Amino acid sequence: MQRIEIGHFEVYLLEDARFRLDGGAMFGVVPRVVWEEKAPPDEQNRIPLTIRPMLVRAGERWVLIESGMDDKPGEKHRRIYAIEGAGALFGQLAELGLGPEDVDLVVNTHLHFDHAGLNTISRGGQVVPLFTKARYIAQKQELYDATHTHERNRASYLPENVEPVLEAGLFEEVEGEVELLPGLRLLPLPGHTLGQQGVVLESEGETLVYTADLMPTLAHAPLPYIMAYDLYPVTTLEVRKRFYSEWHERGALLATPHDPVHPLGRLVRGGRGWKAEPVPLPGT
Numbered sequence: 001m002q003r004i005e006i007g008h009f010e011v012y013l014l015e016d017a018r019f020r021l022d023g024g025a026m027f028g029v030v031p032r033v034v035w036e037e038k039a040p041p042d043e044q045n046r047i048p049l050t051i052r053p054m055l056v057r058a059g060e061r062w063v064l065i066e067s068g069m070d071d072k073p074g075e076k077h078r079r080i081y082a083i084e085g086a087g088a089l090f091g092q093l094a095e096l097g098l099g100p101e102d103v104d105l106v107v108n109t110h111l112h113f114d115h116a117g118l119n120t121i122s123r124g125g126q127v128v129p130l131f132t133k134a135r136y137i138a139q140k141q142e143l144y145d146a147t148h149t150h151e152r153n154r155a156s157y158l159p160e161n162v163e164p165v166l167e168a169g170l171f172e173e174v175e176g177e178v179e180l181l182p183g184l185r186l187l188p189l190p191g192h193t194l195g196q197q198g199v200v201l202e203s204e205g206e207t208l209v210y211t212a213d214l215m216p217t218l219a220h221a222p223l224p225y226i227m228a229y230d231l232y233p234v235t236t237l238e239v240r241k242r243f244y245s246e247w248h249e250r251g252a253l254l255a256t257p258h259d260p261v262h263p264l265g266r267l268v269r270g271g272r273g274w275k276a277e278p279v280p281l282p283g284t
């Protein structure tokens with residue numbers, strides 16, 4: 001866990017589980033001979049990834065962006081994705097003297113199991129919301145899609161991460177761009193899913209963007225490096241084109257949800273288009 005400041009916001013860059021996904025699926029149409037240098041695969045063609053939720057202290061409030069990954073789906077799921085250390089989030093909250101009941105807002109960028117897995121936990125044979133005092137924030141479109149799945153997205157949306165929160169009345173649907181708190185903005189970033197949102201922090205001239213799966217790792221910054229998991233890959237491309245120049249001009253720090261090594265990066269214009277470079281953290 002690392003702590004930085006963005007103007008008046010305190011930002012904690014957390015690390016939850018490590019896991020692995022198929023390298024070919026992670027880089028879409030980019031051939032392995034090109035991506036394998038940046039992301040060396042294991043003998044099963046999987047590349048290592050980290051779950052990186054972000055905790056923001058905004059005045060008196062604690063805002064958790066992404067809830068991490070959980071063990072609920074069981075052993076087969078754990079083996080397929082080589083999940084290790086699910087729930088490491090708890091220890092990091094505890095280091096700050098926080099329990100789940102201290103979190104005021106949970107922002108779900110989208111409701112896939114690797115982003116919203118700890119929305120709920122299994123307790124005494126029942127699956128219940130983990131952040132009992134929080135409002136969970138998701139786009140209306142995302143909640144609709146997560147509760148009306150089809151064959152192409154069903155493996156990613158697990159009802160156990162969504163339904164208990166709905167039943168407890170803890171979800172708050174938002175539509176479009178919303179200023180959730182002063183300087184903390186939810187920004188629709190469709191493509192990976194239609195209802196995906198990122199988070200923009202702006203304070204005292206500084207900007208940080210939590211990219212969600214628009215840019216799952218820094219290696220995915222180049223425009224055509226789009227995951228095969230994206231339901232609307234051309235929309236991902238359009239959304240990147242819409243925002244990259246602005247983020248670059250503002251010198252925005254980018255926090256990605258899955259980079260295996262670097263919690264933060266920044267866009268740079270390479271000779272052949274955009275790329276992202278890691279930003280060293282204070283004290284590293």
Ligand SMILES: [Zn+2]
Nearest residue numbers: 112114115213
């Ligand atoms: Zn993801």
